[in-house]
Amino acid sequence: MSDQVITLEVLARTLRESAGSDEHGELSSEALDTGFDELGYDSLALLETAARLERDHGIELDDDAATSAKTPRELLELANSAR
């Protein structure tokens, strides 16, 4: 269990550590509602990111739910509701 809200900044870092990032930097707030497909993160990238969020924040995420998140906002909501 974790009291700390998982922010977009934390998610961006976790995505980068899990699945790499583009040369032009990390996700900005405008990317909150951009599709993961457009951002270049596939289902394995999301699976790896979800596993790292679980480890870092002591939460449990359902694999299917995590990989069906369409946008950073959906994944953040899923992760924060699991705290």
Place this chain on the structure above:
Amino acid sequence: MSGTTVVTGLGVTAPNGLGTDEYWTATLAGCGGIGPVTRFDASPYPATLAGEVPGFVADDYLPNRLLPQTDHMTRLALVAADWAIADARVETAGYSEFDMGVMTASSSGGFEFGQNELRRLWSKGSKYVSAYQSFAWFYAVNTGQISIRNGMRGPSGVLVSDQAGGLDAVAQARRQIRKGSKLIVSGGIDGSICPWGWAAQLASGRMSQSADPDRAFLPFDPAASGHVPGEGGALLVLEDAAAASERGAPVYGGIAGYAATFDPRPGSPDAPAEDSGREPPLQRAIELALADAGVPASGIDVVFADAAAIPELDAAEAAAITAVFGPYGVPVTAPKTMTGRLYSGGAPLDLAAALLSLRDHVIPPTTNVSPAPGYRLDVVTGPPRPAPPAAAGAALVIARGYGGFNSAMVVTAAGHTAAEDSTEGSKS
């Protein structure tokens, strides 16, 4: 369609040179890339030398997105594929993605990546295992990653037959070109210089335990005592000769002939008796490859040997070569003495060397070796040897894989391919 497959691009990552030019320059100069293992602490192991690709920084060549999901040898393969495609001066965007395929060889897959994930599994738990372990370790990973990166969705696959696989993959690519594929990236890049890979390779009993880089890998030498493993290899762009000529592609040469045979399992009922009179499978592979190419033994300028550096295997290869070409009947070389054995990457690198050898009319040397007279082979040692003025423009590459795989391939110089001959014929 001409039915002839030509090589229009080369991408090389070798222990003695990163990139085709560096590799070829070093190889002609006799500069080797074998040294103490640096990728892990090999000091507790019986074998401590390897041929490691120098100066390769994946970040310099590949997008950051690919790094968390790739083994070291896959990164080498992706870069070699980029270089081969650039070398072929082909605009892949102009092709249907189903007209292009990828056919690579692999001997072990991404062992280093796999070892790291297994370590996490047993020390920290399954939550710590990378999701990319699902594919990053396995045999077909280079084919898959090259296919994705370059949008090549035509006939693709992986051949797993140890060192012979590098030729088997190119032969399979040639079949696909003959069936109508326009372009196939083929060959192999290999490497598992990590404790897990080391343990697996040591089990073969074929690794040299010498710690002297100049004395560790000595094929056809009385002091032969096993091989040094290396990493890297070569990828080739293959196209139909007529299509390549139509687009004005640069052509290194043709894949003219190929054959593969298998050794019977020792002691099996299929194993012929010593005195059965049947020719050994390796000799048969060479003869069948020559027949497939329509080239007589006298038409081969140079043989790139498998060069196992295990006395029985050297003797068997020397016997096969002398049976086909006669004692001292053809120059034989093993530039792999400078790189170590690269497993599935070894024969594609030899194909590249053979094509460059035909192009430049020069035979690269076998380094460090003093050939045992009993083998009756004309091993090219010392400086590179100029090709004779009457060279026929064809080379033979031999590759054997652990477990009894024998493969042989004939390559011909640019200007000697059947398609070009037939074009000339139609003009007259």
